[in-house]
Amino acid sequence: MKRRIPLIICFAIGILMIIQFMIPHPISREFGSTVNKWYIVLAAFALVLAIGNLIRHHGTKIRRKKTNWPYSIVTLTSMVAMSIIGFAGGVDPKSLYQTIYLNVLAPLGSTMFALLAYYMASAAYRSFRARSLEATLLLAAAFIVMIGFMPFGQYISPRLPAFAEWIMKVPNMASQRGIMFGVAFGSIATALKIILGIERSWLGGKK
């Protein structure tokens, strides 16, 4: 029972969602949107557990005075403070909650994102070596595209921008499509295995 009931629920909801895609009738739409709402509710409940895990992790660090424990205080207090600000002060566009979003979360996020520029440079430097034919092709394609799409590309050869675009539109497109077909069958098979109960590692293997 401990396995069968979850498996039946998983099977039923999976099949229902597939059928739901085929039926345009309002009953089916209603069902689809209700289940989507339930999903959101379940995610919110799971967030309680997740935040509980975060509090426990940092709480333990502080109590046992593990390395870097003072930073855990930063996480916990800022989380509590932000929640209080949101619940007490509201979430209007002019509220403190939104101001903090714009002036703390947004710059932190954009700066982490901007680190990518540096990492792309160091990753390319370290790994773009013409070790084999395949690696050389990768290197050459990256080069041509990088030069071709820049204003100075045309100075090297007036044909270069068009060549760079060709690489994007022909070989790049072909490989992406080929990968996508494989991905499609891989994920459909995975999803079916889950629904049909063939793959059940989430229940702890085959027993």
Added chain:
Amino acid sequence: MNHDPWIWIGAFLTLMIFSFLYKDNPFYKFAEHLFVGVANGYYIVFYWQNALMPNLFEPLGAGNLVYLVPLLLGLMYFARFIPKIGWLVRIPIGFMIGWGAGISIPAYFQAFVLRQLQGTIITPQSFENTIDGVWAVVILIGVICTLVYFYFSKEHKGILKPVSRLGIMFIMIGFGASFGYTVMARVSLLIGRIQFLLGPWLGLID
């Protein structure tokens, strides 16, 4: 220089994250832990306002008893804390996994199989412009070779060997091109941060 304290906060946080490029240090540690804390606080409020209120408490308050089902399912997550009924946690998980698997199957067939087939199949119209037709043939060959590379249940010997090799070459060219193109798209993010530091904060550029 700007007198808005929020700009200063934004600027310091930006510098703290950048300091990580040199090495891990107390400033980065602070910014990272603050990021995690504030973001989680943000989402706690967000879920309460946008998930639980409209999708659970309001309908329940209005007497819609169907919503007892997600409430019950949600509570089952906490069964983990009572060892005897701990297995109940698998019920909401089964629900979520089944839901995710179910919606993805038709979606993948539609967007990843049928639509890509439509785009790859060559028709006489592809040859209206001869050179475009030639490239369409190259794309078709590329797609087939890539497919062969992913063929698992046969050893890549005989005819499969050169074809799958060609497939991996297409893949590598594609990877290189995407990498190069993305460099262009991403450097602009860094430029954006630098503009923020030099402009609104330091006032060195307008």
Added chain:
Amino acid sequence: MAFLLLIFSIAPPTQVQAIDKPNDAGSAIIIEWGFSKDDEAIEKYVIFRSTLPDTMRVKIGSIIRGNNSFEDDNTDDKKQYIYIVAAVKDDATFYSMPSDIVQSSPQFFNTGRTNILVCILVFIILLVFFVQRARMGKKLFVRKIPGLDAVEEAVGRATEMGKPILYVPGLGDIDWTATIASMNILGEVAKKIARYDTPIIVANRWSVVYTVSKEVVREAFIEEGRPDRFKEDYVRYLTEAQFGFAAAVNGIMLREQPATNFFIGRFWAESLIMAETGAQTGAIQIAGSDSVLQLPFFVAACDYTLIGEELYAASAYLSHEPLLMGSLKAQDYGKLIVFVILILFTLLSFFNIDLLHLLEVQ
């Protein structure tokens, strides 16, 4: 006078037909008409509707000239309607004859999606067939996948060094199949870890994925007979914020110094931020993703990368379980069908047999 002449020379639209929109949830009617002979001269067509038994005409919308259909997506399935289309130029309006009486209704099957249904049924049959065959003991061959052969080595190395293993199951929620596939791989990795008693850190972005991955790891320890070794702190929730998550993972890599990093699942722009930091710490890195745009970065920064479908082959490959192997065979047949369709449809189209519409999904 010339002005008047121009106005009176305009012909109204002809043959107005209104039909219930097919394959929908009701509440919509499609109106089609023949062009006004003076389509070139007019400005637009205005669509009027009257609801029976009342005959009052109400304007419901307009569309520029050159179009001969309109969708009224605001009808009541219980009511009957009549439509009139008018050609409009300046302030003058020229009405067509009314359409027949029409009523909208919802349908129980979307015929525009029959092709998807066929695909799903064919694939289920393939899958069940090969799984059954595997169940009966037929051996299946799988080609080598270097990234997966490296898993054992990577776990072993962490054990030797006495350092933890970091596992990031992607940044996608559970509705991405890549995340589900990642959970299956996590199960296999966790079993090896339970045997060796190496600590693992599973870093999660979504609350739901967190609950699932915790179950998966716990179950793996139980299955290996070492439930005592499972620690609550092994599976962690960080934050839903995409780059906040990346920042925190960077922190884990630098401070807890894992010997091996797994990045397996769905990734977005943060992929390289994590993979490059990991490369700098000197960890062995194994990545696997179906995110076409992020794969180049993993290839550049990681030691092994599972490309696209290889990710989905992983749980079968690692577990050697015949049932799962059977599904690999089904996947291969799926690709074979794609190959056949590509060639067949292309060839037929040159014999004027156009089958492309069979692939159209509504």
Added chain:
Amino acid sequence: MKWYEAISKIDRRIIYLLLTVFVILPFFVPFKIRQNIMPQTQRLFDFVESIPPDDKVVMISFDYTPQTMPECHPMAIALLKHCFARNIPVLGLSFDIQAPGLAVEAFTTVVNELNLKASNYDDSLFYGKDYVYLGWKSGFTAAVLDMGESIAGVFPRDYFKHPVDSLPLMQKTKNYKDVAIAIVLSASAYPEYWVLYPQSRYGVKVGAGLTAVMAPKYYPFLQTGQFSGMMSGMKGAAEYEHLIVEKGYTKKLGRAETGMNSQSIVHLLIITIIILGNIGFFFSRRDQKQS
């Protein structure tokens, strides 16, 4: 360590430092690289060039977010400068909740800059007469369709809470008939839906300004003429800036052009270090083979 070992093992921090310097440099040492103008940018520019002054409005949908600001914001600024220089009124609106702040900033920046230079009343720009910002609206599809009948019906009040009917510009701008082109600046699928709904139903001309990551997806829309032009990424913005400078509408180099200079030399830097790495790799391998 031999020289070729050294160049294949440059410390990453040196690379980071160089990269930072290269990004900052063009802000203080402006230089000009002749832009090769992509045809889609030229088409958008030509379209705006062909709109008669003081007649129909250019509608700009500000749908970008702070993260995509470096790419899309310069597009907005360049478009506004172009329209105002040609006396074309501008109507702004947004469907992304994060956009209004950025839109207002774009308007304020350009209007202040131009009004500082204005010598008389006629040269000056006024809110309500020369430009209006309607603000943010949820429910994208319904809103863009309803504007075909009445813009004021969808936005009864503008962003600053003025009744829309009270603004002179809005009195002559009733619906899409009074819109010369709707230009959508976005990092997501909005431009596609502008083609799908308002264009197919009301014949609105649609232009787009997209991030570099998104742009390749939209080439087919240009081929079919569904887009009357497109700017792609910071490069597209720089090209547009270049075009308005060339026409003499403004003198100053724009943000995107400076940004493109940074990008160009960063690309050169990356290409150079990859070459250095490979030279080092080549020689070390030769050594290994010999020994």
